[in-house]
Amino acid sequence: MKKGKKIMIVTIGLICFVLSYVMFIQFKTVEETNITEIESMTTAELREKSVAWRERYEQTSEKLEETNAKLAEYKQKKELNQEASELLEQELLQARILAGETDVKGDGIIVTITDHEDTEKIVSYDLIGLVNELKLAGAEAISINDQRIVNMSDIVDIYINDGSQFIFVNKEERLVSPYVIKAIGDQKYLESALTTKTVGFIDQYSENATLEVKDNITIPKYSKEIKIKYANIKEEE
Template sequence: MKKGKGIMTATIGLICFVLSYVMFMQFKTVEETNITQIENMREKELSEKLANWKEKFEETDLKLQQTNEKLQEYKQKRESNQEASELLNAELIQAQAIAGLTDVKGDGIIITYTEDENSELGKIEDRHLIELVNELRLAGAEAISINDQRITNMSDIINVMIDGKEFILVNRKRMTSPYIIKAIGDQKYLESALTTKTIGFATRYPNAIVEKKNNIIINKYNGSIKIKYAKDVVKEEK
């Protein structure tokens, strides 16, 4: 009986101990939790959250990297595109200059060719102009115009009879004397080519007066060029 009572006392004491221990622990927890709730969250929860965020961060980081790479790629492409388009633009300008589709400016010579009906030598026909243009081309003229009609590779210079009168057509436009021929190129070459002894154009036809001039402006060809039958071979083959 005494032994049983001792056990009972000890047990009740133990239980009282456990109860008050847990109670005070809880009091403390509640008190502390009201101040800082986050700090007392379970470490596991926090670490889980941390892991989640890390994962998200990594994902986002990966995406960022990919996007950056793509951006770089696009930039490179754009740069190369830009280069290509610059090159293309330069080519286009050159091609247009060759085709006579732009106004050009530069040093060159101006030939004033006046018709003299009375002398045999002073008569001007299409062949004279053709000859002159040919010589100018030979001397390296980059742009030529006759009375502001640009000579392109599609230009024509012909004699026609209208109402019994003879005219010269350049680019199908009627020309009259005096013919002012402008040419841009190396002034020295151009002049010397025209004034060479015996074979120079200006030597043979004294009506043509050659004159050096700087900053000549030669207008563009203002008709339209249509290419209908000539096809690009490379494109066709492809």
């Protein structure tokens, strides 16, 4: 074989080798780039993509902000509502306690008055005076023999034909001695209001009355129904 032909064969073989080698590298690269696309992207492509993503990010963050603002608004509204409803509930509770609609419990005093043979019989005015003084001292709930005294309560004497008399409260409840008056309020105020020297209730009725300061007194609710038929709230003008 001639030398020139040998060189040609080797050269062509080498060229074939180079060509197929490079081609297969390229095939592999193209195939692999689908997996590691981002790693091997050109800067231009990356820039383009990053711009697109930034746009999307901006749009999304704008939406997020909007949604957050709405959310905050709703939250504020809800808080306002809650505040209002809490206030209303508190007022309702207060009103219910004042109206005597619920059993109540708290610290206060208990005054016990008993009829004695050698003193005058206890009459309604004695109890009215006591209740008034308790109210003055800031009692929040009062009961006589477990009859709740509310603002519409009455304490009256009922005289019967044979000369005997009874005390009635709340229109039809008859009271008998001993009269146990419970009051919930500031214990110091209540006690001092009743124990003023000589003019205080306890001194006046020293024979018949005892006073006890007690914690956790329970006062039952007003047993009658409170009906309002004629009174209406006056509209403010």
